[in-house]
Amino acid sequence: MTALRIGYYPGCSLTGTSRDFGESTRVVAEALDIDLAEIPEWNCCGSSPAHMIDHVMSVALPVNVLLKAKKAGLAEVMSPCSACYSRLVMGKHEVETSPAAKAQVEKVLACPSGALDGLPKVLNVIELLARISDRIPPKVTRKFDQTVACYYGCLMVRPPKVTGFDRTEDPVEMDKLVALVGGKTIDWSFKTECCGASFSISRTSVVGRLGAKILQDAVKRKAEAVIVACPMCHSNLDLRRGEINKRLEKPADIPVLFITQVIGLALGIPEKKLGLHRHFVRVKFPTKTAPTQAVP
Amino acid sequence: MARVGVFICHCGENIAGTVDVGAVAKAALDMPGVVHAVEYKYMCSDPGQTLLKDAIRDKKLDRVVVAACSPRMHEPTFRRTTEEAGINPFLCEMANLREHCSWVHEKAPPTTKKAIDLVRLQVEKVKRDRPLNPIRVPITKKALVLGGGIAGIQAALDIANAGSPVLLVEKSPSIGGHMSQLSETFPTLDCSQCILTPRMVEVARHPNITLYTYSELEKLDGFIGNFKATIRRKARKIDEKLCNGCGVCQQKCPVKKIPDEFNEGLSNRPAIFVPFPQAVPNKPVIDVANCTYYKTGKCRACEKLCPTKAIRFDQEDQIEVHDIGAVVLATGFRTMPTSNFSEYGYGKYKDVIDGMKFERLASASGPTGGAIKRPSDGKEPRHVVFIACAGSRDRLKGVPYCSKICCMYTAKHAMLYQHKVHGGQATVFYMDVRAAGKNYDEFVRRAIEEDGVKYVRGRVSRVYEDDGQLVVKGVDTLLGAEPVEIRADMVVLATAVQAQHDAEELAQRLHVSYDPYKFFAEAHPKLRPVETNTAGIFLAGACQAPRDIPETVAQASGAAVKVAGLFSQPELTREPIIAVVDRQPPPVFSSCVGCFLCKSACPYQAIEEEPIKNRNGDVLKVVAKVNPGLCQGCGTCVSTCRTKAIDLQGFSNEQVFAELMCI
Numbered sequence: 001m002t003a004l005r006i007g008y009y010p011g012c013s014l015t016g017t018s019r020d021f022g023e024s025t026r027v028v029a030e031a032l033d034i035d036l037a038e039i040p041e042w043n044c045c046g047s048s049p050a051h052m053i054d055h056v057m058s059v060a061l062p063v064n065v066l067l068k069a070k071k072a073g074l075a076e077v078m079s080p081c082s083a084c085y086s087r088l089v090m091g092k093h094e095v096e097t098s099p100a101a102k103a104q105v106e107k108v109l110a111c112p113s114g115a116l117d118g119l120p121k122v123l124n125v126i127e128l129l130a131r132i133s134d135r136i137p138p139k140v141t142r143k144f145d146q147t148v149a150c151y152y153g154c155l156m157v158r159p160p161k162v163t164g165f166d167r168t169e170d171p172v173e174m175d176k177l178v179a180l181v182g183g184k185t186i187d188w189s190f191k192t193e194c195c196g197a198s199f200s201i202s203r204t205s206v207v208g209r210l211g212a213k214i215l216q217d218a219v220k221r222k223a224e225a226v227i228v229a230c231p232m233c234h235s236n237l238d239l240r241r242g243e244i245n246k247r248l249e250k251p252a253d254i255p256v257l258f259i260t261q262v263i264g265l266a267l268g269i270p271e272k273k274l275g276l277h278r279h280f281v282r283v284k285f286p287t288k289t290a291p292t293q294a295v296p
Numbered sequence: 297m298a299r300v301g302v303f304i305c306h307c308g309e310n311i312a313g314t315v316d317v318g319a320v321a322k323a324a325l326d327m328p329g330v331v332h333a334v335e336y337k338y339m340c341s342d343p344g345q346t347l348l349k350d351a352i353r354d355k356k357l358d359r360v361v362v363a364a365c366s367p368r369m370h371e372p373t374f375r376r377t378t379e380e381a382g383i384n385p386f387l388c389e390m391a392n393l394r395e396h397c398s399w400v401h402e403k404a405p406p407t408t409k410k411a412i413d414l415v416r417l418q419v420e421k422v423k424r425d426r427p428l429n430p431i432r433v434p435i436t437k438k439a440l441v442l443g444g445g446i447a448g449i450q451a452a453l454d455i456a457n458a459g460s461p462v463l464l465v466e467k468s469p470s471i472g473g474h475m476s477q478l479s480e481t482f483p484t485l486d487c488s489q490c491i492l493t494p495r496m497v498e499v500a501r502h503p504n505i506t507l508y509t510y511s512e513l514e515k516l517d518g519f520i521g522n523f524k525a526t527i528r529r530k531a532r533k534i535d536e537k538l539c540n541g542c543g544v545c546q547q548k549c550p551v552k553k554i555p556d557e558f559n560e561g562l563s564n565r566p567a568i569f570v571p572f573p574q575a576v577p578n579k580p581v582i583d584v585a586n587c588t589y590y591k592t593g594k595c596r597a598c599e600k601l602c603p604t605k606a607i608r609f610d611q612e613d614q615i616e617v618h619d620i621g622a623v624v625l626a627t628g629f630r631t632m633p634t635s636n637f638s639e640y641g642y643g644k645y646k647d648v649i650d651g652m653k654f655e656r657l658a659s660a661s662g663p664t665g666g667a668i669k670r671p672s673d674g675k676e677p678r679h680v681v682f683i684a685c686a687g688s689r690d691r692l693k694g695v696p697y698c699s700k701i702c703c704m705y706t707a708k709h710a711m712l713y714q715h716k717v718h719g720g721q722a723t724v725f726y727m728d729v730r731a732a733g734k735n736y737d738e739f740v741r742r743a744i745e746e747d748g749v750k751y752v753r754g755r756v757s758r759v760y761e762d763d764g765q766l767v768v769k770g771v772d773t774l775l776g777a778e779p780v781e782i783r784a785d786m787v788v789l790a791t792a793v794q795a796q797h798d799a800e801e802l803a804q805r806l807h808v809s810y811d812p813y814k815f816f817a818e819a820h821p822k823l824r825p826v827e828t829n830t831a832g833i834f835l836a837g838a839c840q841a842p843r844d845i846p847e848t849v850a851q852a853s854g855a856a857v858k859v860a861g862l863f864s865q866p867e868l869t870r871e872p873i874i875a876v877v878d879r880q881p882p883p884v885f886s887s888c889v890g891c892f893l894c895k896s897a898c899p900y901q902a903i904e905e906e907p908i909k910n911r912n913g914d915v916l917k918v919v920a921k922v923n924p925g926l927c928q929g930c931g932t933c934v935s936t937c938r939t940k941a942i943d944l945q946g947f948s949n950e951q952v953f954a955e956l957m958c959i
């Protein structure tokens with residue numbers, strides 16, 4: 001198996017509030033022979049702070065990241081964080097479809113014309129794992145024998161003409177990955193509902209209200225965990241659990257895991273290396289009546 | 297030496313605004329052969345045509361070039377004028393200074409230079425024109441109407457009443473189409489079947505109408521007035537003459553569980569069936585795919601019990617060829633399936649239905665006898681949500697156009713629901729209410745004001761199931777974009793109207809143009825709405841665009857008038873722009889060597905083999921011959937001919953080369 005070399009953009013979350021996502025992404029990549037080449041001197045992706053205030057900056061910042069990746073000779077860039085992924089694809093889309101935006105960004109970044117041609121392709125973590133999905137089953141040492149709810153959030157699939165990823169209203173790629181490591185996924189209605197995103201900071205009540213609906217449906221449909229691929233979704237469902245539980249009749253103790261952590265568990269990577277101990281809601285699954293056999 | 301007159305039209309500002317028409321007239325006078333050149337504001341006007349006629353007489357012109365608009369607009373006008381002045385009409389040519397020059401260029405000297413070149417081309421061509429005479433072809437005065445919905449029924453009846461025979465071909469076992477499935481019709485709430493079935497019976501009884509149900513058009517050859525239609529009459533497996541429609545076979549058929557197409561799958565039917573009680577003809581068909589006999593070789597229950605011995609298991613499809621003079625396409629529409637809507641459950645929730653299903657639920661002849669019962673458990677829904685524009689006006693995931701009929705039928709559905717379910721609540725989510733039509737807006741207001749239907753302006757983002765109830769999440773944009781969540785028992789989607797699945801393939805087979813959404817294209821969006829670009833083929837109903845019943849009927853009658861008008865002429869006159877094969881005196885007879893490359897190249901099967909015989913009847917040579925009735929003047933054979941034995945009248949090689957050489 002040849003190692004797949006791919007540009008890696010962790011963004012701010014993966015080194016801060018979502019260290020566990022970063023850690024699990026790295027160890028899983030290593031186990032699957034993916035060489036994550038971190039983009040040298042990467043900068044902010046331009047999410048909420050920039051794109052709420054200055055449109056040009058919200059395009060120039062992610063394009064600058066891709067420009068650095070291009071200079072480092074990377075043809076593709078993977079960004080696990082959904083917000084970073086969204087900014088990177090949107091920035092690339094903007095300069096590739098609007099000559100006016102391209103000219104503006106060239107001016108802001110003081111780069112010669114033509115420098116923005118052939119920017120690297122941007123992938124999210126699901127896309128990357130789906131591409132090398134044939135490498136996963138042979139390495140599974142411990143079947144992930146849980147019933148879970150895959151929660152995609154808003155940014156990974158939208159806007160469909162820009163991301164071109166999965167089915168907008170009812171995505172299934174993450175469900176396929178979970179099935180690949182032996183898990184079952186529920187058919188539920190909140191796969192792409194809003195988690196409240198950055199209201200986590202300014203209006204926690206909104207996050208509590210929206211998160212309660214999401215967890216309520218997942219629990220009702222007998223999910224044992226919620227699987228996410230976005231730091232914002234994770235912190236809103238995990239860190240803000242107190243706020244959510246205030247709005248639930250019965251407090252929810254359902255854990256929230258990153259998809260990389262799920263794959264990591266199945267590959268037999270120790271929990272600590274996957275950062276499971278960093279969660280606010282303890283990661284534990286109901287004990288099964290009959291112990292399951294390890295996959296040979 | 298030819299005496300050519302050049303007439304330059306200003307077309308108001310259309311040409312004169314960009315082209316220096318005076319300079320064009322001056323330049324034309326210097327062209328060899330031109331003895332007269334003038335400009336005028338509107339050449340197509342009466343004074344303009346008089347000016348042309350006077351010039352022909354006074355200046356003794358024998359050829360004319362009119363430099364004006366596209367020949368598609370006014371060539372007939374000017375040719376008639378020249379003919380009136382005593383010159384063969386084919387000695388008049390048009391230079392297209394408008395579409396080919398002034399409209400597409402800016403006002404500048406090169407534009408005028410191009411206009412002069414365009415005139416020079418036509419001067420060179422007209423000098424080499426030969427007098428031609430129109431070709432006269434007979435008309436077969438029999439129409440083919442394709443599709444037996446309300447559009448086809450109306451068109452067939454109108455043509456038949458005008459006195460011409462009609463062949464009405466319908467692919468399903470009965471005529472009636474979508475209209476026969478509807479419960480009531482807007483804006484009067486009269487029962488659809490009550491107004492449709494008399495027409496269906498009239499079709500069946502009309503002496504001028506031959507009805508072919510369960511039949512399809514396989515092929516259409518020929519041209520206006522002289523089509524040859526190949527029709528496949530699918531085997532019903534029934535001797536229609538013997539069958540008296542008693543219905544015993546349907547009762548006794550052991551297969552019972554086939555989803556009934558007429559009831560949109562809400563009930564089941566046997567393998568031998570009549571689609572609905574008022575079907576025309578009231579003769580069953582055997583559904584071969586589901587019949588036990590065809591699957592296992594056993595059963596034949598219907599055959600044993602048929603009192604008139606009408607079952608014919610060995611019956612096969614029949615192919616018939618008919619001579620036809622005109623065709624009316626009335627093939628109708630389909631609606632977008634509910635499985636297209638991921639946000640509304642991908643069609644996996646039984647109680648999320650489309651409008652056609654609701655029609656069947658509300659219809660007295662439907663599976664519930666007209667009682668509104670939801671499909672999942674047969675309970676009466678206490679709250680029904682109607683979602684308008686499901687797929688329509690949705691550039692991203694649906695179709696960008698408005699499906700036109702949904703606003704009205706949704707109002708009708710909601711109204712019928714309120715009438716039938718007392719104490720129930722109908723809520724309609726809408727973008728805009730488009731109720732333009734006679735008594736249409738009044739109808740919608742009645743639904744809201746008298747029947748208490750709740751109208752919420754906003755879109756529905758999601759429908760999902762929670763504890764066996766549907767939850768509809770939407771937004772009320774008139775309440776300051778407030779999110780709305782409704783727990784409903786049934787949801788009805790007003791799904792977009794789309795072209796039939798096989799519309800594109802049919803259009804290609806008939807050489808009819810179609811739009812990006814596979815609706816058949818009219819020849820002109822305003823002035824020729826029922827004609828196609830193919831002469832002799834006309835359009836009626838929703839195969840052209842989404843239409844409601846009144847519009848469909850009006851258009852069908854319009855198409856019928858076009859057909860009747862065509863049939864009222866004793867014969868058709870066609871332009872003599874056709875290919876001719878060289879003929880010479882013996883012993884050469886023709887420069888054609890009989891390779892017949894032209895025959896395989898001809899898209900219209902217009903080239904025949906003609907044996908040249910001596911007095912004793914011995915064949916001396918076989919050469920190509922063009923059938924003037926079939927030739928469309930495309931010129932493909934001319935470019936294929938190795939010995940240059942074929943030429944195109946009116947566009948001869950000599951003329952085309954002269955045009956090219958002069959610029």
